[in-house]
Amino acid sequence: MFVNNYCLSMNCIVAPLNGCGGIYLGNVDAAQDSQLLNQYKIGAVLQILDQSVPVKGAQKLWIMAEDSEDFPLYKYFDQSIRFIENQSKKTNVLIHCYAGISRSAAIVAAYMMQKYNWSVNQTILHLQSKRRIVSPNSGFMKQLKDFERKLSNQDQQLSLNSFKLDMSNYRPSSAMSNYNSISTTAMGNYNKINTLSTKSSSRLDDFSSKLDQFRHQLRVRQKAY
Template identity: 30%
Template structure:
């Protein structure tokens, strides 16, 4: 898999191309609203498209706030991309399509280009973390992302379904219904469908691991070396407290004479006094 952030520089002559006469938006550009669609509750997105028309497959649709999905035709329409507020583009293509499906305006948008095949044996799961991080980072910085492949039917939708699964913590069936309600023409190949089903326990385990790591970083556990140092310091303090403070004081205040025997060791033996006890 060949992954690059920027594609080859191309002419921007396409920027002057006018948008199509009929561009269908899932929601007005200046507003998004809460929908009662039952798959994911209370997500501010455009309402599901009930009256789908064939020509809409050549246009982009809003899937989640700041996340569009569509075909490569939209990737060539500079004015349309700017009207969507797009700042980042995920360009997914087969290597054989590189001459056609490619970054068109690298000087205006940040691209993530993924060379993968629309085959059932193509490993799709391994690119999910990369696309998720790219989309999350873009949206976190106030950007809007457009995901596209060639026709916007299998590759691009599969990546977006995987993103919706992890972002909204839903099953692959629910995420697929959610995306398809916005872009009715999507049809991931059978191999991608199996992988999306397998991805569900993977992303849930990943989220659990991330939560555990975050909890551990906020409440760090002292290392064995730190515990040993603390126990040693506590033991030293206990030894200091147990020592008789009067011993040093008596030694310092002693009036015993200095040794005068030419350097020989001097020792003092206390005088013993005997008392007579009268026994009657």
Template identity: 30%
Template sequence: MAQTYPLPEYSSEKLKELIQGPGDVEWTYEMRRQCQEILPRLYLGPLQASKSLDTLKSLGITHIVCIRDAKEAFSVRPRFPEHFQYMVLDVQDSEEQNLIRLFPQAKQFIDQAIAQGGCVLVHCNGGISLSPAFVVMYVMQHHGLSWEDALHLVQNRRYCISPNGGFLTQIKEYESIYKATNAVAAYPQQRESAPRRKRSEEDDEDSLQREGARTKRALVDDDEDDAMQT
């Protein structure tokens, strides 16, 4: 069996620290052109961060999610397919674009990469609106956070992010979607345990009925013996 390397699970106190972000980082304008580590082995950044092979290798990047508007395909593209595994998502960087429909395949790609011990960079052109929306949804679902906490966690590591109004609305909507999905996934376990409890209760009731019947027969037999003796 292949070894897996899942992201660590954190206590509620540790999550609060993560949401607040590192307190010793002084954000500079130049950092907009760099990528930042949002979770262990998950980076977020702009196109610029995906163009330096040396930088990507120094960070240990193995997988790249390249998110782009179709009209950007000439410049926002996989540049080192011989070195990294890519997922390319062609979307429209507009408020009408449905990100929720595209997110599951991106999440699966990131999950598989990290489980294999990989390190993932998620980027779009500017790393301001489009790719951050995907990363916020990923962080939200992975750690079971509210959309506000997930947004703050990402923003406190890459200060320049600002998902557009349409993307922000979808981020809010996704909170209820992933929570409903989790509830549905847990429901079969509840259904399995309920019949067992019901069968146990029925068994107890049958046992009581059998015991009652035996007691009744014994009383009848005693009455018949008394009658014969008299």
């Protein structure tokens, strides 16, 4: 029964890996088959139906939803994503509606779009590669596209906030202070060198003047003799 993507009971969308639970998409029969749930170690069930149905041996969250193009399924995206994310940390999770085609598929799509940063088209193609009958109604597809834009805007805002944080750590006044300190030190050293040079030049001029006076006195004495 549960061997390929033509199966109408349930299919594995994300396989269990490294201690994280797998994500399964299926129909109401799968949710009520306790033997199947036990076989695939499914300990949590997210039910997207217009009426609740009993589930044995697993924690259940029921979201009342109709398979109608006008139904605002997007209002339950965040709640559903939190449930799937939290439960998948400890067990496998089944998301189902009546047939596992539209309502539950749209919820799984929203979850994967947020978790993996996938586009609507990329996500639906992946779901269909695992469960060929996946086909959210046109209203749900529009809501998923709106959700895609929302996620994109959030990513842009996060990038902007990250840039602002980086800029807040930049201290131009500190950099200028360091520059001024280095510049002042360099100028001080230059002035010291210039002072020493001036003193040396003054001493040389003084010596030359005294030497000229000595030579003059020597010539005067030679003429006297």
